[in-house]
Amino acid sequence: MQQLKVCELFAGVGGFRLGLENTHHYKVVWSNQWEPSTKMQHASLVYEARFGPENHSNFNIETVKTSEIPDHDILVGGFPCQDYSVATSLKNSKGLIGKKGVLWWSIYRILSEKKNKPKYLFFENVDRLLKSPSNQRGRDFAVMLRSLSDLGYAVEWRVINAAEYGMPQRRRRIFFLAYLKGAEIYQKLKKNNPVDWMLKEGAFCDAFPVSVSAQKPVSFDLDKDLVTLSENFNKEKGLSSFLNTGICVDGKVTTLKTAPSFDGKRTLLSDILEKDSIPSEYYIDESDLPKWEYLKGSKKEIRKTKAGFEYNYSEGSMVFPDALDQPSRTIITGEGGKSPSRFKHVVQTSKGLRRLLPVELERLNMFPDNHTQLNGISDAKRAFFMGNALVVGIVEKVGASLFRKITEFEKQVQN
Structure with a gap:
């Protein structure tokens, strides 16, 4: 299998690129880095100095036309954590817009406008995303999962603390992978028992093994209408429904609390x-x-x-x-x-x-x-x-695991 073509958004100084290219299975074909509040684009300058200026965009992603972004196999990025609520708009024929200036909706726009959608997505964010905003815990993540479902993606996520797998920093972040309908890995995930996928079969548990807590998995469906979901999700103001491990297929969520399982070398x-x-x-x-x-x-x-x-x-x-x-x-x-x-x-x-x-x-x-x-x-x-930045070692391990899974499932289909 050839290298997968990567488009890297919110590239910073290139942590995603380093991790993926370290595996030799991925090639970045286009990248974007824009810091809104500063004249000097320092991160972009470092990115260009390390990887070259070719196919690198230093413009506000909200102004970049989808047609300027080349087709790619996997879209990656650590987008800012903001308030993702959606609103209705009469002017907008689709009837839906996210808040202006919220960069998640730039990802959504690119995915909805691309004729050849990327088969895979790989994103990172602060783990607070699972329980924000504080007056409707989990709503932001619910809106993201529903909008990805609407675009034809199944999603798996994991909260990973780098230090719990031997890496030198206690840095807890949520990572999520998404697979487009039609990709072999999507079919495999859909057929599989959700808990087996989270504990044995999926790309995350292959890279970062887990043991399961005594808690039972939680399952629920996300409202089909994004506006209703945005307005009503977890209105009771209880704890977030999303645990540190989970999947979402066709708007149906299964989530589970897992613990890291690691006994390798630790860096101090x-x-x-x-x-x-x-x-x-x-x-x-x-x-x-x-x-x-x-x-x-x-x-x-x-x-x-x-x-x-x-x-x-x-x-x-x-x-x-x-x-x-x-x-x-x-x-x-x-x-x-x-x-x-x-x-x-x-x-x-x-x-x-x-x-x-x-x-x-x-x-x-x-x-x-x-x-x-x-x-x-x-x-x-x-x-x-x-x-x-993110911890490069996590991206590298997940990237290697994802590539193995894709190759393995494609072989199964061919046989």
Whole structure:
């Protein structure tokens, strides 16, 4: 089987591309990266520097015509987590639009307008997606599953924490794969028992094995009308109906709570640290230490709003400095810069306490060393990229597993 052609949306600095191309089974034929609120398109510059400018688009995806996007086998991307509610619109003959500026609807538009739809989809998001918005938990994910069902896709999803499978960072994200009607893997999923698929047969459990919790699987149908679904899903404001593992075929959801099953080698924070030539500005100044300790420590205090309203504020303490004999905490976008912060990583070394270098943050996401190093790109910006990025090792393993499944099921059909 030849390489699958990939279209990469919301490409960032190329985490999806790295993971998929590491398997040698995928080739990116078109990519798009656009940062709306900034003049300098830093992530796009890094992407072009690493992969070349050919077939790379640095325009707002909402303005890119579907006809400009070449046909592809698999559409991938880590799209922003927003509010996905839908509204009716008389002006729109289809009667349906998502909120303007919500990038999920750009994916929906491309898929609905493509004559040759991609057979496979592979997306990533924060796991909060399963329980947002807070006043209608799970509605956003329900809207996405229903809209993919309407376009002819069956979906399987899994929440994966990279550290639970031996990777160097505790980063929990939802990944989902979708298969178009007519693809062999779609037929296979449709015929299979949903629980068997989630635990034994599917692409996720092949890449990241799981054991099942005692809880029974939950099944329910999604309302066929997107607007009704958007307005009424989980109006009771209970817990989300979506668990960390699940599938959706023809609008019927089966979901299950699973636990990771892994006993391989584990990478710790200490394994990725640079030993020598650390620039002096990364060491924490003695005079700043009390501020770091205060921010990292537990607090119970009375604070005031700008309007003068007083309220009780409390938070627990963080491990300070970070534990070296564990995988690291999640990198967030505010990781860069010298100023003391509750969330930045700080490690104890023989020469004192210091922050993490950009190359160390890249290693925590399993990027190649200095992938984001480029003239004009500050260390703080490189840290920001890693706060936004995904763990390349997860994409690589899921990509390899997906390719194996596709090949295996196609062979079965041919025989």
